[in-house]
Amino acid sequence: MLxxxxxILVIAATLGGFVLAGGHPxxxxxxxxxxxxxxxxIGILIIASPGHVLQDVLTKVRFxxxxxxxxxxxxxxxxxxxxxxxxxxxxxxxxxxxxHVMDPGRSSIFARYPGVTAxxxxxxxxxxxxxxxxxxxxxxDQLENLMNVELDAKAEEADHPVHVLQMVGxxxxxxxxxxxxxxxxxTMAAIADGPAVVxxxxxxxxxxxxxxxxxAYGFVNPIATRIKFNNADDQQYFRCILAAxxxxxKGLAPITAVEIARRSLDSGIQPSPExxxxxxxxxTGAAK
Numbered sequence: 117m118l119x120x121x122x123x124i125l126v127i128a129a130t131l132g133g134f135v136l137a138g139g140h141p142x143x144x145x146x147x148x149x150x151x152x153x154x155x156x157x158i159g160i161l162i163i164a165s166p167g168h169v170l171q172d173v174l175t176k177v178r179f180x181x182x183x184x185x186x187x188x189x190x191x192x193x194x195x196x197x198x199x200x201x202x203x204x205x206x207x208x209x210x211x212x213x214x215x216h217v218m219d220p221g222r223s224s225i226f227a228r229y230p231g232v233t234a235x236x237x238x239x240x241x242x243x244x245x246x247x248x249x250x251x252x253x254x255x256x257d258q259l260e261n262l263m264n265v266e267l268d269a270k271a272e273e274a275d276h277p278v279h280v281l282q283m284v285g286x287x288x289x290x291x292x293x294x295x296x297x298x299x300x301x302x303t304m305a306a307i308a309d310g311p312a313v314v315x316x317x318x319x320x321x322x323x324x325x326x327x328x329x330x331x332a333y334g335f336v337n338p339i340a341t342r343i344k345f346n347n348a349d350d351q352q353y354f355r356c357i358l359a360a361x362x363x364x365x366k367g368l369a370p371i372t373a374v375e376i377a378r379r380s381l382d383s384g385i386q387p388s389p390e391x392x393x394x395x396x397x398x399x400t401g402a403a404k
Contacts, residue, residue: 119180119181119339119342120181121134122338123335126225126334126335127334130330131335133362135171136214138276143327144323145254146276146319146320146323146324147297148320148325149295149299149320149321149327150327151324152291152294152295152298152324153288153291153292153295153324153328153331154171155325157284157287157288157289157291157331157336160284160287160291161173161247161280162284164280164283164284164404165280169276169280171339172221172273173277173278173280173281174187175276176277176343176346177277177281177343178251179185179338179343179346180339180342180343180346180369184371185346185347186349186352186353186385187344187388188385188386188387189231189386191353191356191381191385191386191387192387192391192392192395193229193231193232194229194232194356194377195333195356195374195378195387195392195395196229196395196399197225197226197228197229197232197395198357198360198361198364198370198373198374198377199370199371199374199396199399200225200228201216201225201246202364202370202373202374203216203359203370203399204216204323204368205249205364206370208229208249210249210252211250213246213249213250214220214250217243217246217247217250218247220233220243220394221233221240222242223310231301232257237270238353238354238357241266241267241354241357242269242357243355244263244398245259245263245274245358245361245362246361247397248262249361249364249365250332256365256366256367257359259365260358260362263361263362265357267286267351267354267355267358270348270350270351270354273349274347274351275344275347277343278310278340278343278344278347278398279338279371279382281336281337281340282337282340284336285331285332285333285334285336285337285340286332286337288329288331288332288336289325289328289329290328290403291328291329292322292325292326292327292329293325294323294324295321295323295324295325295327295328295329295369296321296324296325296351297321298320298321298324299317299318299320299321299323300321302317302320302321303317303321351380352381355375355380356380356381357375359380360372360373360374360376360377363371363376363377371393371396374376374392374396375389375392
């Protein structure tokens with residue numbers, strides 16, 4: 117919603133200022149310039165992006181408008197799920213976790229937290245972290261390093277669309293100049309047609325420069341920045357899982373491991389210690 121409000125403000129302020137200065141909005145409507153600007157921009161995006169990155173760009177841009185960041189309630193569910201899992205491992209032994217971790221779709225614990233299980237990538241990260249704990253094939257400090265490597269790989273992959281969009285945004289002013297030069301070439305060929313025709317074509321050429329700068333700093337670069345913030349939100353969720361699982365693997369009590377995860381969260385979504393303690397005390401499945 118805030119993104120749409122921002123876009124409306126950018127367009128309204130630009131056109132509003134132009135109209136207040138005595139301009140007419142239709143003067144800016146030159147289809148040929150739009151074709152050059154958008155056509156070259158999309159072409160650059162396709163040239164620069166491998167197929168999977170191009171798909172990620174489309175997905176990330178869609179998320180900018182329609183997805184929401186994990187809120188406090190979602191983190192509450194995550195922390196409670198982690199606590200229940202850890203309590204089962206502490207009371208019944210790590211082998212008791214196998215039925216839940218190896219097939220979370222049939223787990224009575226995971227079934228209570230559909231908000232966690234609905235996100236495939238987050239669930240996989242949690243499961244991948246818990247499996248070595250059950251297998252006992254690596255040491256606790258090695259588990260943390262392993263999860264950090266996976267998290268770094270996810271972060272690098274998630275930033276590919278950001279880099280591509282920033283490249284397109286940085287190119288847009290230059291693309292605008294290309295459109296303007298094409299317009300000037302067209303203008304020079306029409307000098308004999310009189311001042312009115314020449315003036316109209318010069319205006320069209322300048323519109324190309326305007327669109328390039330406007331598109332770069334009004335839309336493409338801000339969207340790339342928003343994607344970067346969205347990626348940071350995803351990384352925070354993964355780091356919350358990492359902190360809890362790594363702490364539990366090192367032998368910390370379930371409530372302590374979950375408390376470490378709680379403290380890794382931003383203040384705006386971080387439950388208070390009292391809220392967390394009340395939430396986990398009310399869990400009836402922890403002893404099952």
